[in-house]
Amino acid sequence: MPISSKGFARSSLALIIVGLLALIGIVGTAIWLVERNGAHFDEVAEARGARIAAVDLRNLLQSAQSSQRGYLLTLDERYLEPYRDVVDRIMPAYDLLNQLLVPYLAAEQPMIQMRTDIENKLAELDRTLDLARQGNLQGALDLVRTDQGEIIMERITTLLDAIVSAADERTFNGVVEQRGAVGALRIIAIIGALVIIGVVGGAAWLVLRYTREIDTARAEVEILNRDLEARVGERTRDLMRANEEVQRFAYIVTHDLRSPLVNIMGFTSELEASLGPINALVDSHSGDPEDPVLLEARRTATEDLPEAIGFIRSSTKKMDGLINAILKISREGRRKLKAERIDLEELVESAVSAVRHQVTESDGEIIIEVSSPPVFSDRLALEQILGNLLDNAIKYRHPERPIAITVNGRQERDGRIVIDVIDNGRGISAQDHDRVFELFRRSGNQNVPGEGIGLAHVRIMARNLGGDIQLQSNPEQGTTFTVTIAPDLRAIAKSKD
Known part of the structure; x- marks a missing residue:
């Protein structure tokens, strides 16, 4: 019937x-x-x-x-x-x-x-x-x-x-x-x-x-x-x-x-x-x-x-x-990743420019230290990764000190590209270091609006780019997010084919 x-x-x-x-x-x-x-x-x-x-x-x-x-x-x-x-x-x-x-x-x-x-x-x-x-x-x-x-x-x-x-x-x-x-x-x-x-x-x-x-x-x-x-x-x-x-x-x-x-x-x-x-x-x-x-x-x-x-x-x-x-x-x-030549320092400068006014309004500063060679990767994914991490550094600032953010970029001996986003915010407790990368899981005082999907999305994008993301954090010093990506996404895409 x-x-x-x-x-x-x-x-x-x-x-x-x-x-x-x-x-x-x-x-x-x-x-x-x-x-x-x-x-x-x-x-x-x-x-x-x-x-x-x-x-x-x-x-x-x-x-x-x-x-x-x-x-x-x-x-x-x-x-x-x-x-x-x-x-x-x-x-x-x-x-x-x-x-x-x-x-x-x-x-x-x-x-x-x-x-x-x-x-x-x-x-x-x-x-x-x-x-x-x-x-x-x-x-x-x-x-x-x-x-x-x-x-x-x-x-x-x-x-x-x-x-x-x-x-x-x-x-x-x-x-x-x-x-x-x-x-x-x-x-x-x-x-x-x-x-x-x-x-x-x-x-x-x-x-x-x-x-x-x-x-x-x-x-x-x-x-x-x-x-x-x-x-x-x-x-x-x-x-x-x-x-x-x-x-x-x-x-x-x-x-x-x-x-x-x-x-x-x-x-x-x-x-x-x-x-x-x-x-x-x-x-x-x-x-x-x-x-x-x-x-x-x-x-x-x-x-x-x-x-x-x-x-x-x-x-x-x-x-x-x-x-x-x-x-x-x-x-x-799903959207297919598009590998293109990217000047990492220029991309970081662009991402920082989008949030610099929020930092200067609170008497803070952002330092950029990038010494990485050009990479072949997906520009949109990298922009979303950096944008999310910088937004988090500003949203979860420490209430008793001005914002201080440092973005480092370098190439390791094994060829991997490493990007560190270091802030002096309120930090993440040790038991939540892994949980913050899970969907709908957030850490600490929930006084900032959010859905708990940002870092999970960042991890997925980082892994799609042939790398991963890790963090080190404590409430006294702030948080360091370390993102690793492959230097050439074209090689990864070719191996998948």
Whole structure:
């Protein structure tokens, strides 16, 4: 049955709504699971810290007691070296453990008792050593034989062992919860990806079917009586309207579905980045390397989660391919790069002249230092790259100092052309150095209007010119953008052909 215009529009709208709902569900669930995974990770880290502090305190006390016993047996001052090394570290170690256990009210009274026991134990150790140094070895031994120190030590050790066991249990539970979150994310991602692929596939099928019907209608027009000019004209107008509908539909699909697709890719990168601290935590585990919990956690972090991320990336790649196929229906084609001889210094001077008045109005200055030979490249792309970087340097100026911009141009030994645009603006935080080159991602205070696509466009153009762009930045000194391009674009175009 042929598809009517209204049916085509309704079907298109239904597919878009289903796709958007699926994307919203995936994004919302991914955010919730990432937050949940972060909370479990913090809990595991806290338990890990308490366990390490408890073990350290226990080792310090045992080392002090062993050193005391060795000295009493031999009266050799060398046996007191471990005692002198650890005795001043015992109370700070206790304070650290006590601080870590502050959120747990049940540990308050036991920790108070432990402090008393530690003070009593240290007093007992000091007393026996003083008696031995004074020549009253028998008195020191008698004090040891009362077993008061051993009773105190056993009480301290029992409490520390309980803390270690509780920390191990919390670590185990946290790893189990993290694994559950990963499993849930995998299921949600698979279901969502299948829904999205189905929606995009349905949209592509709908467009192709509608296009075939248009082609059929066009063929029917050619077969009709050529003498009926009015009828032919009417059918031609119908076809033109149908083509416009196809182009509008293709724009809606590629625009409205591609934008949420970028969100999925962003959250997938965030999830992939979280593998680092998880792997670091698993690798830093000091317990039994054959512990099944540790092995399961390592398998989850190194196999299950990367597998899920790989499936998501594969699915989004397929979806992007379908969207690109739809886009080809209405796209007129990309602009071809035109390689021409360019005096780089002259081009920089021209780009600077366009913004110099904005700099001088704020008592700033622009310095040009270009020593590059002429290049063969695309003039429009280079003008857009320089214009964008200079505009950013002015837009994101530091409010407390005049604008100062330096543009350097040079040729490296390997032949590459390097252009540095250096400013003294407000800078870009370290965690945003890579993100600013992504679509719709911006850094810092959003008090300047913008869409977050400028630097992404610059990177694409730089790579089309056979190079790339990098940055170095900090809030105190400003930002340096380094653009590299090929010296002769004609060679690149010829190799592509």
